[in-house]
Amino acid sequence: MRRVRVHPLPTAALPEAEVMLVVDVIRATSTAVMFLESGVKALWLTAGLEEARALRQNGELLAGEVGGLKPPGFDFGNSPREVALAELWDRTVIHATTNGTKAAHKAAQVAREVLLASLLNAPAAAQQAARLGSEVAILCAGKEGQMGMDDLYTAGVLAQMLLAEGFEPVGDGTQVALHLAQKPARPLLEASEAALALAREGLGEDVAFCAQLGLSERVPRLLQRRGEALIFG
């Protein structure tokens, strides 16, 4: 039996899964997808800006945000639109993101395979998850311990796609996400707290970008761990 379970939040006691899709749709995992789409060969996820700076050795690019904007000395903010316009063939990016990295670390503790998912790569991410295992979990990053409607919606869209591949839904979080996924993406995402915070910074266009379904076939996959950094490619 193939099963999919949505976790609305990265709680302390996550059950094991073969494959875990990590979702931080506004904006970390959307931006991560666009980094790979732009030619990046390795994406290092770190939790803090100082950690990212300390990891840079030769030629790595730094991405991150403070209050939605690019920090001093960084090459990129956390904007998938900005990344989409860049040519980054064969480069390495060190990407500082608080909630997304925290969730990815939780996933790495309990899953054999960890993938980063967003609406941009949802069809490809669901297909790859289905290829990699029969027990798939979808982990919503949320925001500082609070559930994010944007992440839960995206989890519902991914779960829907796995159902179409013959997976069975397990648990109440999965059912709630599936109900939410019946709504259209853009208004749902735009009503989330994460989107409202970005709109206040004048970054509302990023939300519209993140709401696009299936723009990319690239699915960041956890390859290794170096200290506190998780390396995706």
Place this chain on the structure above:
Amino acid sequence: MRRVRVHPLPTAALPEAEVMLVVDVIRATSTAVMFLESGVKALWLTAGLEEARALRQNGELLAGEVGGLKPPGFDFGNSPREVALAELWDRTVIHATTNGTKAAHKAAQVAREVLLASLLNAPAAAQQAARLGSEVAILCAGKEGQMGMDDLYTAGVLAQMLLAEGFEPVGDGTQVALHLAQKPARPLLEASEAALALAREGLGEDVAFCAQLGLSERVPRLLQRRGEALIFG
């Protein structure tokens, strides 16, 4: 401004609220409402069966469950249907319930007023909450740290009623609950994990009972605390 916020789970860091509605709809808070409806003057919520036994001094009735069923030496299980048939005028009930009591304790730490809510008393509970304060929170008990679709649905129904009283919804949890509340009660509740577990014990009729909207005007309100017990009336 009057505001309502839904908390999908009793997490560690709950913000303060003037009034908190605690929801454990299958079955603790539904049963609690029926105890008051049946004439009970004081309802003591405790976390464990042993605690409940230890609190009994003279004539109090014991309610609780082990795997859905009435424990040895107890007067009632945790069944609202069973309680609805009883005549309990002026009696005191000591009600052992794990998730519901845990959530009520969390609520008591951050709120001035704590009320127990279910679908059975939803219209009365929303009205009383609106009378008691302008910052209302709805706390879903969930099950052993997992979100319950049954509780989130009920929270959405309560939030809808508060919106009709002029309250503004705050936060993503509230929006998700409001989306869920657009569905009909009975199939939604019956699809929840809590309901499926009861159905396996042959107690599916209790879920149908809990799905009835507005059967009672009684709203259990926290009056005082005695040791680890919370006394509602």
